[in-house]
Structures are given as structure tokens and as C-alpha cells.
Amino acid sequence: MPEPLMAAPDSPLRLLPKVELHCHVEGTARAATVAELAAKHGIPLGVDDPDDLYTYESLADFLNAFGTVCSVFLEPADFHRLAYEAAEDAAAAGTRYREMFFSPGFHLDRGVPFHRMWEGLVSGIADGETDHGVRTRLILDVDKPKGIGPAMALLEVARSLDRDLLIGVGGDSTEQGLDHHMFEPLIAEAQQLGLKTCFHCGEDGPAENIAIMVEAGIDRIDHGTRLLDLPDLTKRVVDERIPLTSCPGSNVEIGVVESLEAHPFVDQRAAGALVTLNSDDPTFFRYDLADEYERMSATFDLDMAEMVAIRDNAIEASWLDETDKAALRAEFAAS
Numbered sequence: 001m002p003e004p005l006m007a008a009p010d011s012p013l014r015l016l017p018k019v020e021l022h023c024h025v026e027g028t029a030r031a032a033t034v035a036e037l038a039a040k041h042g043i044p045l046g047v048d049d050p051d052d053l054y055t056y057e058s059l060a061d062f063l064n065a066f067g068t069v070c071s072v073f074l075e076p077a078d079f080h081r082l083a084y085e086a087a088e089d090a091a092a093a094g095t096r097y098r099e100m101f102f103s104p105g106f107h108l109d110r111g112v113p114f115h116r117m118w119e120g121l122v123s124g125i126a127d128g129e130t131d132h133g134v135r136t137r138l139i140l141d142v143d144k145p146k147g148i149g150p151a152m153a154l155l156e157v158a159r160s161l162d163r164d165l166l167i168g169v170g171g172d173s174t175e176q177g178l179d180h181h182m183f184e185p186l187i188a189e190a191q192q193l194g195l196k197t198c199f200h201c202g203e204d205g206p207a208e209n210i211a212i213m214v215e216a217g218i219d220r221i222d223h224g225t226r227l228l229d230l231p232d233l234t235k236r237v238v239d240e241r242i243p244l245t246s247c248p249g250s251n252v253e254i255g256v257v258e259s260l261e262a263h264p265f266v267d268q269r270a271a272g273a274l275v276t277l278n279s280d281d282p283t284f285f286r287y288d289l290a291d292e293y294e295r296m297s298a299t300f301d302l303d304m305a306e307m308v309a310i311r312d313n314a315i316e317a318s319w320l321d322e323t324d325k326a327a328l329r330a331e332f333a334a335s
């Protein structure tokens with residue numbers, strides 16, 4: 001198999017200032033950091049080389065690895081390091097602004113209190129912004145298979161969090177065997193609290209799950225890979241300009257799409273959808289946002305103007321207010 005295309009340090013697409021809307025902070029954990037923290041806490045990883053954690057053939061394999069990686073983050077200092085290194089790596093990919101998921105469910109399961117995780121993430125994000133110029137906002141991600149009860153309990157915790165930092169609520173993990181109607185109260189309640197909402201759907205499940213979440217009033221669709229299967233839904237998503245946070249590389253890595261060439265990203269864009277490009281879990285898939293831009297540009301012969309337009313979609317699709325969006329456009333135009 002040929003080596004996957006990566007963006008060189010001086011690649012124009014790496015240097016292009018970018019916005020990312022679909023990236024999980026746990027999915028940015030460096031293998032070396034995971035190994036160090038595992039040793040510090042005496043947690044067995046089950047592999048000799050921590051790099052071997054990041055291999056999978058399905059979403060189930062991936063979620064298993066994700067759980068193992070999450071298990072080494074126990075103290076505020078661990079979460080600080082996670083968020084700080086995420087910013088450092090984002091800067092190297094040209095990312096200037098990121099709306100990033102964190103997944104409390106995985107940590108609460110291991111007895112890590114919410115405040116310990118939050119404290120570390122908040123300080124890591126602040127230091128990451130100071131040192132690396134990456135502005136980060138957080139999306140609380142519920143673990144869908146746990147059901148609506150734990151999801152609503154997390155939302156209750158969200159009430160007291162700093163709204164300058166926590167801007168939205170999302171839902172993640174497999175769609176298999178889950179009736180997405182159950183999350184309708186979560187969307188309604190989150191929006192009542194003034195939080196934006198998004199949900200992973202149409203990834204390893206059908207386009208009908210996207211339809212359910214759109215009907216529930218979702219603000220943004222995560223993945224939405226199956227969107228084009230339903231023409232009426234596609235028309236609505238296009239007409240209402242409901243953004244999609246597409247992660248083509250991730251879809252290929254976990255096997256929901258056969259190859260980048262077979263990914264519907266370009267067709268979704270041609271249909272008029274507001275599609276953005278994202279890395280999802282950059283260290284787990286071994287390429288960052290710049291690599292994702294490079295691979296899509298090469299695979300679909302998209303020139304720089306087209307890639308800039310795709311980047312600009314992410315500014316529009318972000319949850320910044322109009323003043324901040326204008327400021328970001330001006331900043332990017334000047335760089």
C-alpha cells in the first residue's frame with residue numbers, strides 16, 4: 001500500500017490558517033504522553049509499543065482504543081497536558097480556532113470527578129492559547145450508548161460551567177441499535193440553556209438518524225456521511241444551511257467508507273451543503289488537519305481557491321458570533 005499523503009511543514013495547506021469544528025480532545029492524545037501517564041499511574045496499556053494502541057479495523061475497535069487512552073488521564077495535570085499538547089499540535093496544523101469535544105462519560109466511568117477533568121482542560125486550553133495562539137472552545141460530548149439518563153445528568157453539570165468556554169453539547173459513539181429519538185429532550189434542554197447542539201449521525205448508521213436529529217432542531221451535524229441517501233433531507237439541510245462536520249479520513253480509517261475516493265464529501269458540496277473538513281481524532285489516525293486538507297486536495301484535485309472556500313465554510317459553520325467571525329476572516333485575510 002502506498003504511504004498516505006501528508007502535508008509537509010512548508011505546504012501551503014499546512015500554513016493556511018484554519019478552523020476545526022470536529023475534533024475530540026482525547027483523540028489528540030500523543031502516544032508518548034499516554035505511555036508516560038500510564039507508567040506514572042501504573043496503568044497497564046496491554047501493548048509494548050504505545051503506537052500499537054492506535055490500530056483498528058472498525059468503529060468498535062476504535063472505541064476500545066479510545067477507552068484505553070482515556071484511562072490514563074486521572075488528575076488535573078493530566079488533562080492540562082492533554083489540552084495543552086492538543087493546542088501545540090493544532091498550531092502545527094495551521095489551526096487557529098477550534099470547537100473541540102471532550103467526553104466526560106469515559107472519565108466518570110473510571111471514578112474521575114468532573115471538576116478534576118474540567119479544571120485541567122480549562123488551564124491547558126488557556127496556556128495553549130497563550131503559548132501557541134490556538135483559541136479553543138469546548139463541546140460536552142455525551143456517550144450515546146449510555147442512553148438519555150446519563151446524558152441529561154451531564155447536561156445538569158453543564159449548567160454551572162463557564163459559558164465563555166463551554167459553547168455546546170454533542171453526542172458521540174456508535175449509532176448501532178440506538179433509537180436517536182431518545183435524544184430529543186437533550187437537544188431541547190441544551191438549547192434552552194443557551195448551548196448549541198450537534199450530534200454524530202449518519203456515520204455508522206443510516207441517513208434516517210440525521211433526519212431525526214434535524215427534526216429535533218440540531219444546530220450542526222457531525223459526520224453526516226450518509227446524508228445524500230435521502231434527497232428530501234439533503235434539500236432541507238442545504239436550504240437551512242445546517243452545517244456538516246465531515247471527517248473523510250476518519251470514515252475511511254474505521255471502515256464506514258471504503259476509500260477517500262469513495263467519500264461523498266465533494267458530492268455533498270456539489271449538492272450545496274455547508275460541508276467542513278475536520279480531523280476527528282488526529283493522533284488516533286496519525287494525520288492532522290493539514291494532512292486532511294492535503295489528502296482531500298490531492299484526491300479530488302481541489303485547487304487552493306477551493307480549499308480556501310472549504311476553510312471559509314468552517315468559519316461560517318462555527319458558533320462564533322458574527323463579530324468574531326468577521327474578525328477571524330480579517331485575521332486570516334491578513335496572514
Ligand SMILES: [Zn+2]
Pocket residue numbers: 022024172200222280
Ligand atoms: Zn467524532
